[in-house]
Amino acid sequence: MTPGHGDRVLVTGASGFIGSALVRALMSGGEHVVALVHPGADNSALAELDVEQVPGDVRDPVSARRAVAGCRSVFHVAALYRFWDRDPRSFYAVNVDGTRTVLTAAREASVERVVYTSTVGTIGVDGDRGRPASELDYPDVRHLFGAYKRSKYVAEHEVLRAAAEGLPVSLVLPTFPLGPGDRAPTPTGQLVLDFLDGRMPGYVDTALNVVHVEDVARGHILARDRGASGRSYILGGQNLALKDLLAELAACTGLPAPTRRVPRAVALGVGWLSDTVEGRLLHRPPHVPLEAARMSSTRMAFDDARARSELGYTSRPAAEAVRDSVHWFVDNRYVRNRRRLEVAREALDRTERDFRTRLGQ
DSSP: OOTTTTEEEEEEOOOTTHHHHHHHHHHHTOOEEEEEETTTSSOGGGGTTTEEEEEETTOHHHHHHHHHHTTTTEEOOOOOOOOOOOOTHHHIIIIIIIIHHHHHHHHHTOOOOEEOOOOOSSSOOOOHHHHHTTOOOOOOGGGOOOHHHHHHHHHHHHHHHHHTTTEEEEEEOOOOOEEOOOOOOHHHHHHHHHHHTTTOOOSSSSSEEEEEEHHHHHHHHHHHHOOOOOOEEEEEEEEEEEHHHHHHHHHHHOOOOOOEEHHHHHHHHHHHIIIEEEIIISOOOOSHHHHHHHHHSOOOBOOHHHHHHHHHOOOOOOOOOOOOOHHHHHHHTTTOOOOOOOHHHHHHHHHHHHHHHHOOO
C-alpha cells in the first residue's frame, strides 16, 4: 500500500500506550486519523491531537462499521492488556470477539490494508533452544499461562483465518515497549515505575527484549505499507538480562539497583499466593499476578530479523527507551516517593546534559 496525504486511517485503542504513539506517527505523515474511543475511557493521550474521535466499542458491529467507513487502512491495536481481571471472560470478549468484529467491518468496507497488534506472548519461548525466539517458534499451549495470552493466541488465529479468506491483514508482535505516554501504566511500564518507587527488592534471572514505543509505532506503519498478508512480524529492540535492564535504570537515575537474585520457585510462590489471596478471596487486583511471575521467570529474548529484512524496520538502543520512559514517569509525577523523585530528577538532568554534550548540542 502507498499511503497518501489526507488518507483516512482507523486506529482502535488510539488512547493507549502503543495506540497513541501510532497516532502521532501517522499524523506526522499527513494522514487523517480516525480514533475509535470507548465512552468513558481515559482519552487524555489524544487531548492535544487533531484526530477524529468516534465513540464506540470494538465489540459493537455498528460502531465498528461507523469508524471504518471511508478508511483506506485499519490498525487494530485495542486489547485488554493486563494480567488479571475479576471476570476472565472479558479477555475473550475484547481480544477475540472485538477482533472478529473489527475484521468483519474492515472486510465489508473493502479496506485496502489491516494491521493487527498481537504479542510475542504467543510465540514459543519455553524450550531451551540457546537462541532468541522468532516468528517460526510455536508455543506449547500448556505454557500459554493466563487469560490474556490465551485470548491473544485465539485472536491471532481469527486474524489468520481472515487472511486465508482474502482480507489483506498483517500481524505485528511488539516485545517489551518502553517510552513516553504509558498512562495506565502497562505491565511493561510498571516494571520501570516499581524501580523508581523502590518496590523491587530483587530480580529473577531472565531476559527481556526492550524496544522504544516510537519504534514500535513506526513498525506498524511499515507492516501496513510493506508487509505480506497473513505474515507476522516481531517488532523488537535489544535483548537484555533483567539485571542489565535494572543497571541501566540505576545508571540514568542515580538510584540503587536491587542486588538480590530471587529464585524462580520463590517468584512463582509469591505470584500464586498473591493471586489466591488478593485475587480469588479478596476480589482485588493482586500485587504480583501469577501470570506476571511466570513471565518474569521465562527468558523472553527475540529475533526480529524478519521485520528488519522484509520491512526495513530499525530500532534505537534500549538505553534511549529506558531514559525516555523514566523521564515521562518522573515529569508526570507517577513516582510516589518524593525523595526518590528528587534523586531521579537530578540524575536525569545530568544524563540529559551528558547526552546532549555527546551529540555536540
